[in-house]
Amino acid sequence: MWRSRTARSCALAGKNREDISMSRSSLLAWSAVLLLVLAWTAAATAADASPEGEAQAILQATGVRGGLVVHLGCGDGRLTAALRAGDAWLVHGLDTDPAAVAKARAAIRGQGVYGPVSVDQFDGTRLPYVDNLVNLVVAEDLGGVPMAEVLRVLAPEGVAYVKSGGAWQKTIKPRPANIDEWPQYLHGADNNAVARDAVVGPPRHLQWVADPSWSRSHMAISTVVSVVTAGGRLFTIEDRATPENPFLPGRFALVARDAFNGLVLWRHELADWEPVTRYIKDIAIQLQRRVVAVGDTVYATPGLAAPVTAFDAATGVVRRTYAGTERTQEFAYDAGVLYLVIGDRMNAAQYNIVKTYAGKGVSLGGSDPKAPFDGTGWRGAYAPETLDKPDAVCAIAAVEAASGKELWRIKNIHAYTACSLAVRGQHAVVQTGQGLVCLNPKTGATRWEVKKSIPSGDGTEANTVVLGDDAVYAQEGKTLCVYALADGSQKWTAPITPCYEKPADLFLAAGAVWTGGVGQPTSYDQKTGRKGDVIQQRMTGPMGHDRCYRNFITDRFYINSKTGGADFVMLDGGKEFPHHWARGTCGMGVLPANGLLYTPPYSCQCSIDCMVNGFNAYAAEPGMASPGQDVPVQRAVRLIKGPAYGEIGNRKSEIGNDSDWPTYRHDGTRGGATAAEVSPRLAPLWKTPFKTVPSAPVVADGKVFV
Incomplete structure (x- = not known):
């Protein structure tokens, strides 16, 4: 069997907050880091003096290919508007002169691009952004803004393009060495899902908030299936269909966002994907191992049976399609080689539940765990539709990523354990129902x-x-077996418990072996198996059970889910920072990377009275050592009094609102009701198209505001 044939949304998050950051400037150790500063002469942009030509020259010189652009001293707004080179860009102009701001806004509105391009007044010294948010700052004159302030708001590998003495200077903010990427499903091809990130920590600040705000259903497939990150970008496979009706077909896409501000850079619609009616707890984990991001390339299967495809990470342009990789169920990347599992996927469900149990007198309602959903009519819709094969047969192949050359392929593998393929250095290991096999990853x-x-x-x-x-x-069922990598001899064993409805936690972190699952986090000596620390998490509610995903870990924190959210429990000493409100999506969970904690939208209905909606990125408070530690906030008066401020004699509105809807859900009580009479006979009166998704409308003084 093992013979080889030798042959790869952000709105401006935190715009009005003070001192919210992923890491303070001191953490980034600017004094010890050499910034890359390059000079361009003014002639670099003189070839085309138009705003469009100047913008093109700036973007070409800086090499920024999308994201958030800040233009200081926006003037008449023409260059500000021209800096938006496409849909992957959001441009924000700043000026201290209110007259210039008004003029720039009028010019931008005249071009029909206000929204993706906007302008605000600022105080001339402090930039209104959280740390590590902006991809490009453009300024002909910094004025009173210190360069340190520009560097504060720049994202890692962001660029400041500032004119000084008639010449443009390009400054690149380096990526800190103490934050980590998460390039593939279990972090690396070795399956050791540990974030080597010293900045990520208990969430105390919002870095950004993005759509989707809601998952489509509690019981169907998760809206966000996979999340990986590399090169300052975040990649997901997610369902972009409307959440209003969970029965509608899915519209899955590979989506690229900026990792530090959440802006969508591009989308690639998938030809097809798992039907949305798949029961959420029966999602195949192999679906989550279909995206890998390495440097400026992202690899994915753009359809259930589609071949592995390489995309340009910045633009989404297809670079290569790998022949012979159709029906790839999962894959990993190591040292320039793609390792693929091709063929049938491992049976992932009590499939076809309704047909299996029909006429056998088996109740599918109530508390029966086989019931996808309580209620007649829903069971059939939510029963899994993709029938897996009880006797799955697959092949494992190695393909050179750069050339597409197949290096080797092993066929007719039976009972392969999903996502067990692990590669590290000179060894590749595969588990099946018949045992464990170690391969030479170069030859098979x-x-x-x-x-x-x-x-x-x-x-x-x-x-x-x-x-x-x-x-x-x-992991072999409920036993952890440890084998010598050199010859397969068994070294030691220990008990291990799976996570709730998902594989067991198994990590090599902080010099120890850590297991968890539905039990308490427990460490073992890597060499001897001697049992070490057991972390007894005290807060275990309000969720009635651990979340249905593998937990996460760094070298500082076990990121557990016993409250239902992302609970940061210190490996050293066991201090716990519970966050029942910071929820990851079912099946997928959260993601610690880039110094941030990413939480895709929540799918579950469990304890929904205490959670934050949306796709969120959270930043820690640097130096936080205990759960009760206060977060310092610098307060300042932000009221800007316009020219008409003193003319307001009675600040209580005189506008009657019996038939108005002046705020979300009507009023401050969130009653969602009005005394106004509405005819039951409705007909369209007028309509206005939108280029973007509008907010909930409000109505006052005969006008509709969105």
Whole structure:
């Protein structure tokens, strides 16, 4: 069997907040970091003196390919508008002169681009953004804004383009060495899902908020299936269909966002994907291992049976389609090679539930765990529609990413354990129902094999396999078995418990082996298996059970889910920072990377009275050492009195509102009701098209505001 054939939304988040940041300037150690400063002469933009030509020259010189642009001293607004080179750009102009702001706004509105391009007045010294948010700052004159302030708001690898002495200077903010990426499903091809990120921590500030605000259903497939990040970008596979009706077909897409401000850079619609009626707890984990981001390339399968495809990470342009990789169920990337599992996917559900149990006197209602949904008529709709094969057969192949050359392929693999393929250095390990096999990743030749019957569950709760420096750590049902990487000899065993409806936690972090799942986080000595610390998390509610995803870990925190949210529990000492309101999506969870905690929109209905909606990125408070520590906030008066301020004699509105709807849900009580009479016979009176999604409308003084 193992013979190889040798042959790869942001709105301006925190715009009106003070001192909210991912990491303070001191954390980034500017004094120890050499900024890349390059000078261009004024002639660089003189070739075309028009605003469009100048903008094109600026973007070409800076190399920024999308994101948030800030233009200081926006003048008449023409250059500000021209800096928006496409849909991947959001441009914000700033000026201290209210007359200039008004003139720029009028010019931008005249071009029909106000919204994606906007202008505001500022105080001339402090930029109204959180730390690490902006991709490009353009200024012919910084005025009273210190360069340190520009560097504060720039995202890692962001660019400041500032004219000084008649010449443009380009300054690139370096990426801190103490933040990490998350390039693939389990972080790396070795399946050791550990964030080597010293900045990510208990969420105390919002970095950005993006759509979708809501998942489509509690019981159907998650709206966001996969999340990975590399090169300052965040990539997801997500359902962009309307959330109002969960029965409508999905509209899945590969979506690229800026990792530091959440702006959508591009979307690639998928040809097809798992039907949305798949029961949420039966989602195949192999679906989550179909996106890998490495540098300026993102690899994905743009359809259920589509071949692996390489996209330009900045633009979404297809670079290469890999022949012979159709029906890839999962893949990983290591050292320039794609390792693919091709063929049938591991059975991931008690499939076709309604047909299986029909006429057998089995109740699918009430508390029966086999019931996808309580209520007649819903069960059939939510029963899984993609039928997996009980005896799945697949192949494993290695393909050179740069050339598309197939290096080797092993066929006719039975009972492969989903997502168990792990690659590190000179070893690749695969688990099946018949044992564990170690391969040479360059040739596919077998190095050693452990033959034994292994309980592997199904494709939703399959075993976890992790490669270390000299050992294989393999979940085998409820037992953790550790084998020597050199020859497969067994070294030690320990108990292990799966997560709720998902594979077990298994991490190599902070010099130890950590397991968790529905039990308490427990450490073991990597060499001997001797049991170490057991972290007893005290707060375990309001959620009635752990979340249905694998938990996460850094070298400082076990990011548990016993409250229902992202609970940061310190590995050293066990201090806990529970956050039941910071929810990740079902099946997927949260993601610690880039010094931030990403939380895709929540799917579940459990404890929905205490959560934050939307797709969010949270930043920690630097230096926070205990759960009760206060977060310092610098307060300042922000009221700007316009020329008509003193003329307001009675600030209580004289506008009658019996038939108005002046605020969201009508009034401050959020009653959502009005005394106005509305005819039951409705007909269109007028309509206005929108280029973007409008906000909830409000009505006052005969006008509709959105």
